[in-house]
Amino acid sequence: MFPEQMYTIIPGALDEATCDRLINSFGDELDDGGLVQGQSASHIRRSKITWFNESQEPVVTRCITDMVAEANRNVFDFSLSEFAEDAQIACYSGDQRGHYDWHSDVGASDIARRRKLTLVIQLSEPDQYEGGLLQLNPGGHIIDAPMERGTAILFPSFVLHRVAPTTAGLRYSLTQWVHGTPFR
Template sequence: MLNVHAFPEAFSPSECDAIIALAREGELKDAGLVKNRSDHNLRRADLGWLDERAGGDWIMERIMHLVAEANRAHFDFALTEFGESPQVARYGAERQGHFTWHSDIGEGALASRRKLTMVVQLSDPRAYRGGALELQPDANIRVSDRTKGSAVLFPSFVLHRVTPVHEGERYSLSTWVHGPAFR
């Protein structure tokens, strides 16, 4: 059975702060959907792409190591590349930041080849209220660990969402691993 794999300490709290600071070095842009569509009823967040920031190579190195280890042990998917930049998302209470139920496989050259999704919790859970990352890999909904620096890796076809943030702000880091189409 395909499952969800958790990394309790993927990044240290100070590394999470460094990732947030790196993302904030440039302008965070309003989040869209696949093919540059936008619908604030579906998704309300601000995004920064780490490939647009200097000094973030260590982040991808860590992610590649974690994904390779977990894929060998838990998924055994045919993976070929990290074709998209890691994305830092800010979900703020002032906009009730959220992302409704969705999967990460979609239209487009890259989105159609997503095999695994990794989401890293960058914020201290006391810094916001709401903003839970919920996953539905089967008939049950699971809430992802909110510990700062924890991460979750799951097949990109798994339904997931971020519930609305009611107080404060939640930061997360997402990235995708690509490969040939599922058979």
């Protein structure tokens, strides 16, 4: 795969009202997201996170399902089978220099080994925070994800990516992983 095939961008994946509703509905439920493999690791990740499932947000879940199906059909052609994890909402605060250092979303646990695609949707307006860029590093080519509210980016879960330090304001995002048989 060439770097330009390592991601796809979907402008307007969620409308402003939906972005507002997600932030307002789940913003009070955010807990420390600084754990990495069960260990406190604020030098690697500093954020607040919460989760939601299909029963809590059926319209958003249907939208995500349709986006993933089309992107996979047109760009990736991976063997996908399910959403084995709930969607995550994250908040990166400038007061805390919120960040998530370079990592991939494929891990050692059974569920993380089966992650094939990562979907991230920008929930905040770009003028609500400074820094906090989502950056991908497919094959040594750093790509800044779009900051426009409601825009989605999908990429293979094995691609290195990070959220650069947030220096002011609050950056909210939604992340959903799509699963299948592990890559071989």
